Amino acid sequence: MKVVEAEIVTSAVKPHQYPELNVPEIALAGRSNVGKSSFINKMINRRNLARTSQKPGKTQTLNFYLINQELCFVDVPGYGYAKVSKADREAWGRMIETYFLEREPLRGAILIVDMRHEPTKDDIAMYDWFKHFEIPVIVIATKADKIPKGKRQKHLKQVKVTLNMDPDDVLLSFSAETGEGKDAVWQSIKKLVY
């Protein structure tokens, strides 16, 4: 997809704050610092619309990005940051549960993991949660530029095995540094949405 226009529409916690855009939505989830903001920026050709390296655990809102007036990315605050209080973690859980289970325009989720490492317990829990609620999911292994090309298949396999991925689910490698994987990700998003 050629992104000609992208803007942050709103930040929301509760359903009455969600925007009424009447376009399909794709939600983006991943642990704090995994590279989610960098992923969004690269996908929409913006250097810094999604702010990178915010203090982990700080952005406790859903951020809605309208793209070409036809699709919306919904940035879900990162999980797995150890210093978040129990109360904040619970509030996060309520917020995402409400969004994912009630949001009519939602077409699926993108789960971003770090290609360098085995998926964390939280990554596994997030993937399982999407499967449990039958939310279509694309898994993106980002920071691919940090792994030599010859070793990438091995790392992708580790992601697949550790998440115990459904063979029908898509797993793609990506790099926000080089942009590789971007076209393949757009194609998978299109399949979810259209």
Ligand code: GDP
């Ligand atoms: P977020 O907390 O998930 O939004 O993560 P950020 O997008 O802020 O990225 C965290 C750190 O990883 C930053 O220092 C980024 O520059 C770096 N980063 C993100 N994506 C990539 C990537 O594809 N390749 C490399 N080499 N670094 C990345």
